[in-house]
Amino acid sequence: MTTNNHAHLHQIHTHIAGPAQHAFEAAGGHWTVMRKSVFEAVAAEGAPRTAYEITDHVSSALGRKIGANTIYRILELFIEHNLVSRIESQNTYVACDHPQNPADCIFLVCSGCGKTTHLDDQATSEQVRALATATGFTPDRMVIEANGRCVGCSL
């Protein structure tokens, strides 16, 4: 019975699931109400959000006060599972649109309007990795960000 229930729930979940949930569960993670809510908060807007903005969003969505550490825990988990990226120069978090395959995401952050563009360019990230490797360094995670002005703000 327990097995049946679990199978049933799993089926429902995967049925509703977006790619993020699917990838997360495929890796053995549990797509709880809390985690679902955090992911929706991160993915909600185009703009990246700070951990405390996400905290407020989730608190509103769930109708009760959520502690910041709960959010940080889940963000860290999501980053490990490639569902979320942290933008280091902004202290913000953004949902990845490619949870299936890890990537060295590149972000263009506009200092005018805050709009952030997400790029994946393997040739570029590989060049950085190669440069690091050439020195004997073993790279793990890449941080490639450009701060400047978007098209709309460059006037």
Place this chain on the structure above:
Amino acid sequence: MTTNNHAHLHQIHTHIAGPAQHAFEAAGGHWTVMRKSVFEAVAAEGAPRTAYEITDHVSSALGRKIGANTIYRILELFIEHNLVSRIESQNTYVACDHPQNPADCIFLVCSGCGKTTHLDDQATSEQVRALATATGFTPDRMVIEANGRCVGCSL
């Protein structure tokens, strides 16, 4: 007399000056005791340091308690003048060895020992800039960092 004094002091300063001081003064900056002390704190060790570590170091050096904002002000100034770089993924600051010419510095940060290697590779940084520009973005400052393991820690 005032003019004489100034000329004299200036001569002494430039005589002792390292490249950083020289470049800073050439750009019209004043190499005050405070700024000198902050620069020495940043440059003191190979490892990058946090703003509060620098604050403590400077406080010790001057024998009195310095406020964190004083340090942040000067770090910002140094970054603008290309004397210091901020490592975004670590919240640390490191002295630049090329104050004369601005560069898109690349940092390799070891997660084992904290050792940070500073690279300048224009081909790589230009590729990132070109990628950004191709989207209509106008890049200003680049952030290119690799987190991983240095030679000594990769065993």
Place this chain on the structure above:
DNA sequence: AAACAAGCGTAATGTTATAACATGTATATG
């Protein structure tokens, strides 16, 4: 049932960064 691990709650604290306003210091000018 008992043992165990995962997930989250709660509160406190630590760390990094900035704001607002006062005071001091160098330099120019009359």
Place this chain on the structure above:
DNA sequence: CATATACATGTTATAACATTACGCTTGTTT
């Protein structure tokens, strides 16, 4: 020299970002 002015720093407080420690609940394993 006196005074005006801009620059530099001091002081205090607070904001913003992140982690620690501990306990409770729930689900899973034995």
